Amino acid sequence: MTQNNTQNKFREDMIIVKMFTKEWTDNFSDLEKAILKLELHTKGMELPNNLFNNIHHIKCGSSFIGLSSITQLCYEIEIILIALENNAIIVKTELIDNLLLFLDFFRNCLDRLNEIISDDYVTIEDNKLFLERPYETQEIQLRQNLKLAFENCLVNDDEENDLQEGIDGEENLDVLLSEEFKGGLTEGIKEQFQIENLEHIEKIENELLIRLDSNSADREAVDEIFRAIHSIKGGIGIYLAVLNPHDTIYVALKRFSEIVHTYESLLVLIRDKGYNFENKLVDLSFFVMDYVKSFIRSIEFEIFDNREDKKILAQIKQQLIDLQSMNIPGENTQIPSPRKVSNTKEVYSKSKQTPNNPIQNSSTQSSITQSIRVNQDKIDKMMNMISELLIAKNSFMHISSKLSTDYNLPQISKEVKEVGAYVNRISDDLQNTIMSIRMIEVKTVFQKMPRVIRDIAQSTGKKMELVLQGEHTEIDKTIIEQISDPLVHMIRNSADHGIEPCEERLLKGKSEKGRITLRAYNKNKLVYIEIEDDGKGIDAESIKNKAIEKKLISQAEGDKMSKNQLINLIFLPGFSMAKEITEVSGRGVGMDIVKNNISKINGKISIESEVDKGTKMTIQLPLSLAVSRGLIVEVGQDTYIFPLDNIVETVKIKTANIHNFNGKCLTHLRGEVIGIEWLSQIFSTGEKNKDKEELNAVILTNGHENYAIVVDKLKNEQEFVVKPLEGHLATIPGITGSTLLGNGQVVLIVNPIDLVHFMDN
Missing domain, CATH: 2.40.50.180 (CheA-289, Domain 4)
Incomplete structure (x- = not known):
């Protein structure tokens, strides 16, 4: 990795760390109030709002950036909260005291973390960011105290009888353990489990595995995959804790947990032994990711395939056996094993020593990006309100004109016009601000394409590479969602129809590896997305002959058409140049749908092509549909x-x-x-x-x-x-x-x- 790339990656890491620390700091006072409210927790009383969610978010965030001490403490607190929700334990003073001690510990860690990520305290070793954790003794003691408090708060027989009698005098503990009682908590964890894990999977398959496919010795990518899988495994534990052991989903989730744990063991072996992530491991990992995605989506319908579980588990175990039979790293290993990290000191720094109670650096706090999370529905509602305001502002000009011409009141007309101009400026600023909030980078769609190219290359035996340009170009979220499928189809067409087999490319004097470029850019308040390949191009005459053969046009119509018109015949329903139907293409039911879908979002598509030089397809899209x-x-x-x-x-x-x-x-x-x-x-x-x-x-x-x-x-x-x-x-x-x-x-x-x-x- 070049020094420049290292610095860019470092800056991205800093942005992520600052984002988490800012969010945690903003929620700290609410968390403290919620814990104090627990002292009021009596028979049948619900937990304070968002207490569990806040702890869960801290756990997931700390796991993502590698703070395993905070992750483990949050995990144990989640167990306590679940037990409280189910009335398996009662609230005692020592429990509240230890939860507040956790907050003090967490606050000190935040203060220290904010100091560490300032320029004076940061260091980079082996292209990795290392942080210092100075509170090891307090952490161990706190974990022990939490466990002791949990045990001392368990409901004994007498307390259980009192609890049973206290609920309307008739209800029993089974009611508190019922699905109705835990439904709200279970649904919240289920939704969080699906959202967070799908985000992890998307990054693994669309970025990390693609990196490993081109560089099998990328240790950083292996580490990131391990952290993501470890987070998924932790989420499974939380989800299982709120489920009924007799439920179908519980049984399926236990099998799923075994598969994830086994795959994690495989990653640990690869990481610790320094093995290269060879192609067969990449193939297996893609297979695992497809399975994990399928399982997470199946949770919604609770329909699970036990045969698929056994198949994927057997493949992972076989790979583990193959690697464990090797005594030394493979001959192709280019990078030594990464430095091992203990359970108590997972991140390090060469920075200055600090006292046990560090004071947060005010300059560091002020440099943290101010941000909040907003529900998508709220943003959509605001956009609709702005849209109505645009209609209202147009009324001012109409009223001004009517006052002047119909009622001969030029002075009042002028005043109304001035007010209208003022409202117009405000509405324009509001519109631009809300639209900017809705804008997201096309990177979210582009990152899916390397996987598509890889799969086609393997199925066709071709060699090709995908170059991504302009990934940070922004476009409205609604358009991004609707352009994803058309882009995938066009990329598949370029790979299957455009790029020639290696032998054919060599005969033409080209490199055996085909090149497909996917780029995005802004121009004249529009967004353009281009898919360009260096393949065989489109022969207009061949298109004409094929269209006439399929009776899509007549000979006379074809003779009158220009080159551009002939090329655009590929958008006709049922048109295909493929000689045979494959898994990739050939059915003639693609490009017409692509054009229709793009037209629905007020977009346009055009094609430029030269025989044996390549093809470029250009999509023109509006920034917003609102x-x-x-x-x-x-x-x-x-x-x-x-x-x-x-x-x-x-x-x-x-x-x-x-x-x-x-x-x-x-x-x-x-x-x-x-x-x-x-x-x-x-x-x-x-x-x-x-x-x-x-x-x-x-x-x-x-x-x-x-x-x-x-x-x-x-x-x-x-x-x-x-x-x-x-x-x-x-x-x-x-x-x-x-x-x-x-x-x-x-x-x-x-x-x-x-x-x-x-x-x-």
């Missing part, structure tokens, strides 16, 4: 809005320059022949108006060709909020939705891509 800008037009008595993203320009076209050819209208625009159609004809609301010498036209594009749409009037640009149509109205072709103008008028939003499709037909 708020857009559009051009208001009128056709007869109707008003419509065209989204600006699809408008090239607005022009006036002389009627004398419009010509008929094969039943279609064409015109010349700066030397280019483009199709022209009347919006009134498309929507069947009126006749063509050819009486005027000049016609108003909106020039639209579908990414590779331009078309002209004739309207009666071109009005102003305006921001608008898309309100989707429902029921039968939602199926009207050519209409995206509706919106409100400032005067309260409902207008339809035109879908330009659909209009272009109408004109092609």
Whole structure:
């Protein structure tokens, strides 16, 4: 690893550590109040809100950054809290005293950690960040005290009888142990278990295993996988603690726990012996990750496959046996075994010694990023409110104009206009702020693609690499969720159809390893995603012949088409150039769905290709779907809005320059022949108006060709909020939705891509 990469990784680690310390510090006072409230805990009383969740979050966070002392203490406190919830123990003074001692210990650790991560105390060894833990004696004593307090607080026979009599005089302890009583706690842990573990798996398979696939001696990646698997195993223990041992999910989770524990043992052996993470280990790990993902998602339906459990466990155990039979590290081992870390000193530093009660450095605290966690539903609700505000602000201009023209009140009109301008500035700032909160990096989607490429390379025998560029480009979360599947399909197409076999590439004078580049960038308030390969490219003539053979077009139609038009035939339903159907492609049910899905989010896709040089597919996407800008037009008595993203320009076209050819209208625009159609004809609301010498036209594009749409009037640009149509109205072709103008008028939003499709037909 280069020095520069080491520093970048170090800075990322610091951001993560500071994020956790800031969150813990913010929640500290709430945690203290919740523990003090436990002294009021009596028969049948619920635990203070969020106490268990706070302890669980601290445990998971400390495990993630490697503070096993805090992790272990939190785990033991969770056991205490679960026992309290189930009335298996009672609250005594010594229990509260020790929980408060944990808080004091935790506060000291936080203070020290904030000092350590300042520039004066940080050191890097072997490309790893090491921290110091100075409170070993206090930690051991505290753990012993917590265990003794737990044992002393166990409910004895007399206390159990009192407890049983005290619950309405009739209820018994079985009620407290019932699913209804523990339901809230169980559901919370279940949700946390699923969310956190899926995040761990995503990082392992989309980043760490890909790194190991290209560098089998990456010790850092092995360490990170081990920490993630260890966290998953800890989460299993917490989940099991709140389940009924007779439940189906409990039995399945125990088997799952055995598999995770066995895989963790395999990782420990690889780490401690310094073995390289060879391809067979990567393959096995991907298999394990697929199984773990499948199991976690199966929890929702509680349907588990015991045969799959046995199969995966047998494979892991066999790999363990194979490695254990080796007495020395493999000959290919390039990096020595990492320094072993004891259970009591897992992180180290060459920093200064500090007293037992360190004082937090105020400059360190002030440098920590201020952040809070907000539920996604709340952000969506705020975005909807901002959208309504945009509609309201447009009303000011309408009212101002009406006061001036209809009521001859210019002074009041001016004042209303000034207030409207002020509201406009505020709403713009609010809109930009809320939209920035909704923005996430495309990295979340891009990280899935190396796995896709690897799987195709193995199934086809090709050699290829994936280059990711612009992963930090941001786009609205809603769009990210909808673009994932189309991107996967396009990447698979590039790998399967675009990249040639090694022998064929060598004959063409290319390197045997194909190259696919996935990049993202911002341009003109839009996001562009490109998939480019250096493969065999697309032969337009072959496309034409295949389309004619499949009777998708006629010979006459094919002869009239340009190169771009022929290439875009791959978006037709049922079209495929594959000679045989494989697991990867060949059914002809992909690219048309890709185009439709991209169109639904107001995006466009275009293709450029040269034979034997490669292909580039470009997706153009809006930054957000919530708020857009559009051009208001009128056709007869109707008003419509065209989204600006699809408008090239607005022009006036002389009627004398419009010509008929094969039943279609064409015109010349700066030397280019483009199709022209009347919006009134498309929507069947009126006749063509050819009486005027000049016609108003909106020039639209579908990414590779331009078309002209004739309207009666071109009005102003305006921001608008898309309100989707429902029921039968939602199926009207050519209409995206509706919106409100400032005067309260409902207008339809035109879908330009659909209009272009109408004109092609």
